[in-house]
Amino acid sequence: xxxxxxxxxxxxxxxxxxxxxxxxxxxxxxxxxLVLIEFEAGTVCAGVFTxxxxxAAPVTVAKKHLMQARPRALLINSGNANAGTGDQGxxxxxxxxxxxxxxxxxxxxxxxxxxxxxxxxxxxMDKIEAAVPGLADRLAADAWLDAxxxxxxxxxxxxxxSSSVQIDGVEVTISxxxxxxxxxxxxxxxxLAFIATDAAVSADWLQRSLxxxxxxxxxxxxxxxxxxxxxxxxxxxxxxxxxxxxxxxCDGSVRxxxxxxxxxxxxxxxxxxxxxxxTKFVTVRVESAASLDEASRVAYTxxxxxxxxxxxxxxxxxxxxxxxxxGRAGVDDLDISAVGIYLGDVCIVSxxxxxxxxxxxxxxxxxxxxxxxxxxxxxxxxxxxxxxxxDLSYDYVKINAEYxx
Amino acid sequence: xxxxxxxxxxxxxxxxxxxxxxxxxxxxxxxxxLVLIEFEAGTVCAGVFTxxxxxAAPVTVAKKHLMQARPRALLINSGNANAGTGDQGxxxxxxxxxxxxxxxxxxxxxxxxxxxxxxxxxxxMDKIEAAVPGLADRLAADAWLDAxxxxxxxxxxxxxxSSSVQIDGVEVTISxxxxxxxxxxxxxxxxLAFIATDAAVSADWLQRSLxxxxxxxxxxxxxxxxxxxxxxxxxxxxxxxxxxxxxxxCDGSVRxxxxxxxxxxxxxxxxxxxxxxxTKFVTVRVESAASLDEASRVAYTxxxxxxxxxxxxxxxxxxxxxxxxxGRAGVDDLDISAVGIYLGDVCIVSxxxxxxxxxxxxxxxxxxxxxxxxxxxxxxxxxxxxxxxxDLSYDYVKINAEYxx
Numbered sequence: 001x002x003x004x005x006x007x008x009x010x011x012x013x014x015x016x017x018x019x020x021x022x023x024x025x026x027x028x029x030x031x032x033x034l035v036l037i038e039f040e041a042g043t044v045c046a047g048v049f050t051x052x053x054x055x056a057a058p059v060t061v062a063k064k065h066l067m068q069a070r071p072r073a074l075l076i077n078s079g080n081a082n083a084g085t086g087d088q089g090x091x092x093x094x095x096x097x098x099x100x101x102x103x104x105x106x107x108x109x110x111x112x113x114x115x116x117x118x119x120x121x122x123x124x125m126d127k128i129e130a131a132v133p134g135l136a137d138r139l140a141a142d143a144w145l146d147a148x149x150x151x152x153x154x155x156x157x158x159x160x161x162s163s164s165v166q167i168d169g170v171e172v173t174i175s176x177x178x179x180x181x182x183x184x185x186x187x188x189x190x191x192l193a194f195i196a197t198d199a200a201v202s203a204d205w206l207q208r209s210l211x212x213x214x215x216x217x218x219x220x221x222x223x224x225x226x227x228x229x230x231x232x233x234x235x236x237x238x239x240x241x242x243x244x245x246x247x248x249x250c251d252g253s254v255r256x257x258x259x260x261x262x263x264x265x266x267x268x269x270x271x272x273x274x275x276x277x278x279t280k281f282v283t284v285r286v287e288s289a290a291s292l293d294e295a296s297r298v299a300y301t302x303x304x305x306x307x308x309x310x311x312x313x314x315x316x317x318x319x320x321x322x323x324x325x326x327g328r329a330g331v332d333d334l335d336i337s338a339v340g341i342y343l344g345d346v347c348i349v350s351x352x353x354x355x356x357x358x359x360x361x362x363x364x365x366x367x368x369x370x371x372x373x374x375x376x377x378x379x380x381x382x383x384x385x386x387x388x389x390x391d392l393s394y395d396y397v398k399i400n401a402e403y404x405x
Numbered sequence: 406x407x408x409x410x411x412x413x414x415x416x417x418x419x420x421x422x423x424x425x426x427x428x429x430x431x432x433x434x435x436x437x438x439l440v441l442i443e444f445e446a447g448t449v450c451a452g453v454f455t456x457x458x459x460x461a462a463p464v465t466v467a468k469k470h471l472m473q474a475r476p477r478a479l480l481i482n483s484g485n486a487n488a489g490t491g492d493q494g495x496x497x498x499x500x501x502x503x504x505x506x507x508x509x510x511x512x513x514x515x516x517x518x519x520x521x522x523x524x525x526x527x528x529x530m531d532k533i534e535a536a537v538p539g540l541a542d543r544l545a546a547d548a549w550l551d552a553x554x555x556x557x558x559x560x561x562x563x564x565x566x567s568s569s570v571q572i573d574g575v576e577v578t579i580s581x582x583x584x585x586x587x588x589x590x591x592x593x594x595x596x597l598a599f600i601a602t603d604a605a606v607s608a609d610w611l612q613r614s615l616x617x618x619x620x621x622x623x624x625x626x627x628x629x630x631x632x633x634x635x636x637x638x639x640x641x642x643x644x645x646x647x648x649x650x651x652x653x654x655c656d657g658s659v660r661x662x663x664x665x666x667x668x669x670x671x672x673x674x675x676x677x678x679x680x681x682x683x684t685k686f687v688t689v690r691v692e693s694a695a696s697l698d699e700a701s702r703v704a705y706t707x708x709x710x711x712x713x714x715x716x717x718x719x720x721x722x723x724x725x726x727x728x729x730x731x732g733r734a735g736v737d738d739l740d741i742s743a744v745g746i747y748l749g750d751v752c753i754v755s756x757x758x759x760x761x762x763x764x765x766x767x768x769x770x771x772x773x774x775x776x777x778x779x780x781x782x783x784x785x786x787x788x789x790x791x792x793x794x795x796d797l798s799y800d801y802v803k804i805n806a807e808y809x810x
Binding site: 051052053054055081083084085086087088089118119120229306307310311313314316318319320321323324326327328331334336349351352353354392393394396397398400401 | 460494524723725729734739741756803
């Protein structure tokens with residue numbers, strides 16, 4: 001029951017990238033759960049990874065391999081996170097890379113492993129070993145949506161998106177897939193995202209472009225405030241479009257960044273729209289803050305508040321809970337008489353209390369919308385931020401209480 | 406359905422304190438909702454208040470009056486928080502004090518007002534005005550439990566507790582009541598607590614004793630991580646026991662602090678046991694941390710995690726969620742190979758992954774208990790902390806989604 005999100009279509013192939021998916025039997029339901037994304041030689045890769053101290057074995061191995069070599073292939077499994085698995089987990093992640101390297105005739109450190117699913121179980125290596133050789137035979141340029149399906153866990157709908165942009169007269173494509181529906185928060189989450197482009201971009205500039213884009217997309221979403229051990233977002237640039245190499249600030253790189261951000265924001269919002277048990281897609285916007293840090297603190301305090309989230313689920317304009325969340329966000333010397341709080345365009349709080357023109361029916365009308373904005377104007381400065389979140393429903397509890405049953 | 410908590414009995418009267426409750430019709434259900442606690446002349450009072458920037462009108466007025474005079478009476482209403490009510494709210498809170506002052510023949514600033522309930526509605530002043538005069542006639546020394554009933558909102562059971570201690574051969578009594586079941590977190594919450602003793606304590610020492618006690622009781626509990634606009638904890642010392650005045654560190658003041666902490670911890674734990682929708686009472690204990698701050702950060706990250714809380718509700722030993730919460734708590738340079746995580750006495754995580762001796766049935770057995778401890782050993786230093794929390798259930802969502810319907 002994703003909010004305003006349906007299965008994507010028309011995901012454009014990216015020159016120099018092929019994908020394949022199979023069912024290895026890692027998931028219990030025999031759905032596809034193993035994905036290969038292969039890049040042509042010379043492809044440049046950038047990555048952003050979870051900051052969770054208990055980062056999963058594949059994250060550790062992927063970061064190491066990314067420093068050692070230019071990746072030729074990403075191997076992604078769903079159904080098992082290979083996290084909390086100690087030394088055995090590291091050996092298993094390396095062994096997965098070795099198997100695929102053998103099938104593709106590349107070196108082991110040219111393969112990056114990714115896993116998502118239950119934490120704390122060892123990978124079923126026999127099943128993966130049996131499935132890997134078949135992957136190479138299935139490689140196809142138009143298999144993006146199948147890959148998006150195969151990396152899903154609690155997701156209810158596949159997440160994929162394309163964009164294209166002209167750089168010096170050359171058409172460049174950016175396509176990406178993502179998965180994630182819980183454990184979502186800034187600094188990445190149970191989230192995996194794989195984006196590729198046929199633009200040519202230098203390694204340093206690609207990393208900078210990815211970090212800049214993640215900062216306004218995946219780092220702006222929250223479902224439940226939890227952060228997973230496995231989050232990663234990869235961006236590969238094959239250069240196969242034939243455009244000149246982007247390596248610094250220029251008209252072309254600005255256009256590339258805009259198109260990239262469009263893809264990243266759409267994928268990030270898709271994760272929130274498919275948030276576990278979500279019935280609403282909510283933008284929390286904080287304006288005229290003294291610093292980005294305080295804007296962010298206020299926005300996330302509201303976005304994470306279970307009381308605000310249950311009121312959203314009930315379509316109850318219980319604005320007192322928003323006010324209380326703003327009040328406890330830890331903003332120094334907050335002058336509450338200067339704060340304005342809005343539901344959509346309706347002013348609910350001014351001068352430290354309920355706005356005199358506010359009537360319950362006005363807030364009710366906004367709250368009943370599937371997509372709405374909570375806007376908080378601090379009147380302390382010029383910084384602003386928007387973050388995207390969901391409500392907290394019975395189904396969130398159901399999904400997470402019964403996840404392993 | 407509070408966890409391991411039944412209606413208290415045997416709350417000891419405190420010499421010099423009388424209480425009264427009536428139904429003023431502020432609550433919709435005609436239950437008692439207005440309480441007077443009266444102190445004899447010479448009583449010394451200490452208070453700890455919410456740090457929420459949008460603190461409610463009664464909090465503002467109570468803090469002001471406490472600085473201006475020695476309180477003779479506390480006037481507490483449930484059913485309406487008088488928060489987010491701007492200037493009108495402040496006038497109303499002052500007017501409540503004036504009404505009671507008139508009935509008791511004391512000055513307006515000798516009355517402290519407290520309110521709890523829905524945010525953002527004005528107090529029904531006509532109902533309060535009609536009910537206040539009748540309060541004085543009902544004053545009784547043994548009415549603690551009635552008062553505990555009357556301050557409840559979403560609480561399912563009254564919270565009250567007594568302790569006594571010998572100071573220099575004189576028996577001193579400490580009794581207290583509290584309310585609160587949601588919006589609970591450190592720095593006080595939708596929580597109100599009123600404690601009185603017949604010990605004689607200097608004003609400064611009483612304030613210090615209260616802050617020290619709150620730090621190990623009400624500041625150690627979490628239901629949903631929200632903090633209300635109305636939290637307050639008051640401690641009154643009448644001196645009527647005839648014991649000598651405690652004004653500094655001595656054998657008597659140590660014993661007094663121990664007895665006070667006992668009352669505060671029991672009331673604080675009662676709030677968690679009656680946490681909205683709670684089916685479990687969970688102690689999160691962090692040991693051998695490098696600082697109290699990091700111990701606290703780890704403990705609250707685990708205690709607030711919706712994924713840990715839903716796993717607790719499901720009695721699912723999904724320890725990966727605990728591990729992931731520890732990992733994202735922001736502890737600098739955490740060596741995960743040194744971290745031990747225990748469910749009760751069962752070691753679940755060692756050396757960065759599942760403990761080799763751990764089996765699912767062992768974790769399951771602990772998880773099925775109504776009361777359990779999650780223990781995290783960081784092996785980085787000598788600081789430790791225990792915080793108390795609950796699970797996240799369907800009923801939490803139900804209670805908070807339907808609160809105003």
